[in-house]
Amino acid sequence: GVLADDSCDLGVPGVPRLAAPMSDADGAPSGLYTAQAAEEDGGADDLSWGDADALDGFEGLEGLETGDLGEAHQDGEEILDPLEEMDEDALAEFEAQLAEESAALAQADAQAEAEAIAQAEEVEEDVCEGVEVEEHLKDAVEGSLRLKRLLSRDDEKTAGKRRRLDPADEEKAAKVTKLLTKWGLLQDAVAKHVLESCRPEELNEIDRVNYNPDKFNTWKSPAELLAKYLAELRERKLPGGGGCDVIAAFRFHWKLDVASERLLRGLNHKDLRYVMSNYDGVRGLRELIAEAPRAEIEDENSTENAALAAPGVSTIGRFTRLELIDPVADAAIFGDANLTFALKLVKHRKALGHVGRVIATTFEEIDTLRERYKEIDQSIQILEENFAEVYHGVDCTRIAIDPRFKRMEGSFGAVYYNFPHSGAIQGFFDGHPIVNWRHENLMRLFFRALRSFVKPGGIVKVSSNMSAVGVRYSYIVGSALENEFAHIETVPFLEWHLHRYGRSYGDKRDVYKRPDATNNQSYNAQAADRDMVYCFRYVPTGEQLERQEVKLPPTLKTLRSCTDGPFKNLVPAGKEHLAQQLHKRFVTEVSGTHVG
Numbered sequence: 001g002v003l004a005d006d007s008c009d010l011g012v013p014g015v016p017r018l019a020a021p022m023s024d025a026d027g028a029p030s031g032l033y034t035a036q037a038a039e040e041d042g043g044a045d046d047l048s049w050g051d052a053d054a055l056d057g058f059e060g061l062e063g064l065e066t067g068d069l070g071e072a073h074q075d076g077e078e079i080l081d082p083l084e085e086m087d088e089d090a091l092a093e094f095e096a097q098l099a100e101e102s103a104a105l106a107q108a109d110a111q112a113e114a115e116a117i118a119q120a121e122e123v124e125e126d127v128c129e130g131v132e133v134e135e136h137l138k139d140a141v142e143g144s145l146r147l148k149r150l151l152s153r154d155d156e157k158t159a160g161k162r163r164r165l166d167p168a169d170e171e172k173a174a175k176v177t178k179l180l181t182k183w184g185l186l187q188d189a190v191a192k193h194v195l196e197s198c199r200p201e202e203l204n205e206i207d208r209v210n211y212n213p214d215k216f217n218t219w220k221s222p223a224e225l226l227a228k229y230l231a232e233l234r235e236r237k238l239p240g241g242g243g244c245d246v247i248a249a250f251r252f253h254w255k256l257d258v259a260s261e262r263l264l265r266g267l268n269h270k271d272l273r274y275v276m277s278n279y280d281g282v283r284g285l286r287e288l289i290a291e292a293p294r295a296e297i298e299d300e301n302s303t304e305n306a307a308l309a310a311p312g313v314s315t316i317g318r319f320t321r322l323e324l325i326d327p328v329a330d331a332a333i334f335g336d337a338n339l340t341f342a343l344k345l346v347k348h349r350k351a352l353g354h355v356g357r358v359i360a361t362t363f364e365e366i367d368t369l370r371e372r373y374k375e376i377d378q379s380i381q382i383l384e385e386n387f388a389e390v391y392h393g394v395d396c397t398r399i400a401i402d403p404r405f406k407r408m409e410g411s412f413g414a415v416y417y418n419f420p421h422s423g424a425i426q427g428f429f430d431g432h433p434i435v436n437w438r439h440e441n442l443m444r445l446f447f448r449a450l451r452s453f454v455k456p457g458g459i460v461k462v463s464s465n466m467s468a469v470g471v472r473y474s475y476i477v478g479s480a481l482e483n484e485f486a487h488i489e490t491v492p493f494l495e496w497h498l499h500r501y502g503r504s505y506g507d508k509r510d511v512y513k514r515p516d517a518t519n520n521q522s523y524n525a526q527a528a529d530r531d532m533v534y535c536f537r538y539v540p541t542g543e544q545l546e547r548q549e550v551k552l553p554p555t556l557k558t559l560r561s562c563t564d565g566p567f568k569n570l571v572p573a574g575k576e577h578l579a580q581q582l583h584k585r586f587v588t589e590v591s592g593t594h595v596g
Contacts, residue, residue: 140400143548189561190223241466241473244490272312327354329413334396340502361394397445427566430470437551443479485536493531
């Protein structure tokens with residue numbers, strides 16, 4: 001149409017190309033009609049808009065009430081007369097001009113957003129200012145504090161001259177605009193947010209393979225499909241999310257061939273452990289295998305040196321499954337809502353004669369736990385009687401600034417985090433890019449925080465479903481590898497000695513959906529046979545790592561422009577209110593306070 005600069009094609013047969021509604025004073029759209037809404041409304045013969053304000057800005061529709069829209073649609077020829085009078089050349093020139101102007105506006109928006117992000121990230125040296133954190137622990141918490149700063153960029157007034165982007169940022173902004181233009185998604189703020197969160201090489205790969213999200217998908221928006229494609233693109237560079245034994249993990253880490261894997265699988269426990277402990281990618285694998293039988297055992301009484309002649313793969317796998325951890329090191333548990341896993345671990349370590357402490361933590365405060373779990377006080381009493389320490393209100397990404405963890409650096413020999421989740425947001429699926437960034441950052445910041453508290457050689461185990469779309473398995477494995485936690489094995493959850501505990505949902509559902517601690521039958525939110533335990537070993541190199549990368553949160557502008565989930569069919573005032581509430585919740589969450 002010729003009614004506004006930003007036009008939209010509804011993609012419904014028989015419906016003409018309509019102009020997007022004008023914006024109100026707050027910058028929020030006054031109304032929006034999509035192809036999906038057309039299908040729900042019964043097709044093109046029954047156009048309807050969310051409210052009468054949607055009429056503002058449309059030539060020929062001023063003064064009409066919402067109920068008059070049917071008649072207006074029937075007389076739509078009068079609105080589109082200017083286009084009908086144009087010849088094909090003039091029409092093509094006009095559409096090219098509109099496309100060029102839209103691309104220019106999108107390019108300007110992309111550069112402005114990139115400037116805002118760059119300005120927020122420039123405060124690296126000041127991000128810990130005002131926060132009590134020891135110098136050697138700043139790296140463990142810097143990412144969490146920077147994430148809060150990025151979210152706060154909507155609340156701050158930028159003074160002075162606008163920052164000039166460096167060539168790399170300008171090139172990335174141009175690439176984002178190019179892709180959005182090619183897909184016809186220049187006005188899709190959420191798709192733009194997804195692309196802005198990508199690395200430059202990922203943008204180049206999307207462009208190279210000519211990927212194009214389905215704009216008319218019945219179930220998912222283009223932004224959701226794009227985010228899913230990008231996640232799967234990254235997962236191609238990682239081991240699979242299913243079961244992975246020690247040999248498969250070792251082969252993937254060192255990029256060994258099939259013949260080398262076959263040699264390793266034929267070794268006994270003593271030789272396999274020697275080869276895996278000493279291989280560095282420089283010496284030949286066959287040379288180490290030949291040397292292994294002659295190697296001397298340093299400590300014959302060590303648990304790792306038991307059953308030396310047994311088959312190597314299955315024996316090392318049993319160490320992982322039977323939870324034969326360091327008996328004198330402390331073990332920390334994060335996110336154990338009803339503390340039933342902590343009870344299981346305490347009894348396990350006591351039976352094995354371990355002397356190391358168990359530090360059990362919950363994200364919620366004790367008052368909330370008492371509302372959800374009537375037995376919580378009794379559980380805490382049992383834990384304390386077994387010399388465990390119980391802390392409430394613990395954010396596992398910010399333990400470096402939690403005074404209760406002071407002087408615990410380098411003391412954890414084992415860390416557990418079962419089924420991590422950043423909390424559900426009503427109206428959105430976990431995989432939607434408006435909320436999914438929280439799950440990815442949870443894992444990135446969790447593993448960065450652990451670097452200061454896990455001893456070299458310490459074990460970290462994170463349980464999750466291999467098909468989870470919130471905390472995807474790639475978030476767990478990828479974040480661990482970024483922070484020098486080597487992936488040593490992925491064990492099916494049901495094969496783990498500690499799997500029989502009373503799992504909970506960890507939110508308000510636990511008030512009426514009580515877990516059955518005996519057989520765990522009441523937790524049925526996901527298929528148990530696809531649950532996995534991802535196992536890692538901390539192998540620091542001693543080198544200084546780069547600043548922790550974080551997934552960009554959506555800006556307030558992006559939230560206002562969202563048309564998915566709970567934003568669908570809302571009037572402008574409702575959209576603004578919901579956007580402000582979501583933004584406030586995001587800031588609260590990254591500050592270490594649980595919501596929901």
